[in-house]
Amino acid sequence: MPSLEERLRRLEDEAAIEQLLVEFVAACDDGPYDADRIAALFADDAVLELGFLGRHEGREAIHAFFVDVGRRIVRTVHFQANYRIDVDGDEARGRWYGFETPTFDGRATWGAFTYDDRYVRRGGKWLIQRLEQRLEFFTDYVRGWARQRLTDV
Amino acid sequence: MSDLEQRLRRWEDTEAIKRLKFEYGRLIDEGLGSGDDGPFPQPELLDQFVDDAVWEADYHGRFEGKEVIRDFLAGVRGQVTFSLHFMMNPVIRIGESGTEAAARWLSLETLTVQGGAVWLATEYHDELVKEDGRWRFRRVTARIFFMTPFEQGWVEQPFVG
Numbered sequence: 001m002p003s004l005e006e007r008l009r010r011l012e013d014e015a016a017i018e019q020l021l022v023e024f025v026a027a028c029d030d031g032p033y034d035a036d037r038i039a040a041l042f043a044d045d046a047v048l049e050l051g052f053l054g055r056h057e058g059r060e061a062i063h064a065f066f067v068d069v070g071r072r073i074v075r076t077v078h079f080q081a082n083y084r085i086d087v088d089g090d091e092a093r094g095r096w097y098g099f100e101t102p103t104f105d106g107r108a109t110w111g112a113f114t115y116d117d118r119y120v121r122r123g124g125k126w127l128i129q130r131l132e133q134r135l136e137f138f139t140d141y142v143r144g145w146a147r148q149r150l151t152d153v
Numbered sequence: 154m155s156d157l158e159q160r161l162r163r164w165e166d167t168e169a170i171k172r173l174k175f176e177y178g179r180l181i182d183e184g185l186g187s188g189d190d191g192p193f194p195q196p197e198l199l200d201q202f203v204d205d206a207v208w209e210a211d212y213h214g215r216f217e218g219k220e221v222i223r224d225f226l227a228g229v230r231g232q233v234t235f236s237l238h239f240m241m242n243p244v245i246r247i248g249e250s251g252t253e254a255a256a257r258w259l260s261l262e263t264l265t266v267q268g269g270a271v272w273l274a275t276e277y278h279d280e281l282v283k284e285d286g287r288w289r290f291r292r293v294t295a296r297i298f299f300m301t302p303f304e305q306g307w308v309e310q311p312f313v314g
Binding site: 004011095099112114144145 | 158161164165168171172175176178179235237238239240241261263265268269270303304
């Protein structure tokens with residue numbers, strides 16, 4: 001039977017990781033893609049697994065990727081839902097849904113992605129260790145996900 | 154039970170109820186999106202309901218009992234081939250007993266219904282009970298604001314087909 005302290009710690013950790021994710025998308029929306037602010041949320045040896053947008057390993061590569069994205073997406077809004085955070089000591093797994101409205105290469109688009117991430121606590125702070133994004137759809141505003149799952153990228 | 158323990162328990166219950174709803178959405182989305190692979194509804198999804206649960210929604214009807222809910226959901230898979238449930242804006246109230254709760258959610262859903270993209274906006278009112286340390290749905294009521302073809306919009310056609 002976990003102690004009160006342990007039970008409280010678990011809830012606090014789950015809440016802290018949710019806040020990490022909110023900060024991640026806020027750093028994507030502000031600017032947009034404030035690469036310095038985004039990269040600071042990742043562990044040194046973190047991995048971004050983005051499917052059609054490639055695999056990016058290490059904080060420097062992640063920083064470079066977001067600088068590049070910021071040139072193609074000049075405005076976006078990320079909505080998050082369905083957090084499921086499972087904490088195990090100083091490691092955690094998180095699954096969540098994201099809905100976005102990117103202005104991509106000058107075109108309005110709808111984006112929907114599901115995520116399956118790993119987090120790690122380093123120096124008392126939760127960081128993203130691995131962010132894995134699965135494409136649900138990323139479609140032109142007028143086309144819709146049934147006719148076009150993925151826009152021209 | 155100490156006052157501190159009670160406060161903590163209430164918070165844990167609130168988080169457990171959120172997780173239940175998120176898993177409800179995720180299981181439906183994975184099940185509908187998987188084509189004909191595997192059972193739908195999955196055992197984990199059905200296990201979220203008590204035996205005599207009621208699932209009720211505008212334009213769908215009222216389904217009472219786990220078996221009836223199972224048959225209804227199984228029929229949905231033929232119509233809906235893709236879904237994402239974005240569960241948001243939870244309001245959760247744990248009853249005095251600590252074994253009953255009520256939840257209210259808004260959900261935005263993107264569906265593919267008979268090959269066409271559909272926007273769905275829903276307000277859920279759920280009643281939950283805790284048995285053997287686990288929360289389950291006793292009643293799910295969905296009020297549908299619109300279920301509109303992507304190309305039409307909710308003014309022109311608030312409810313598809």
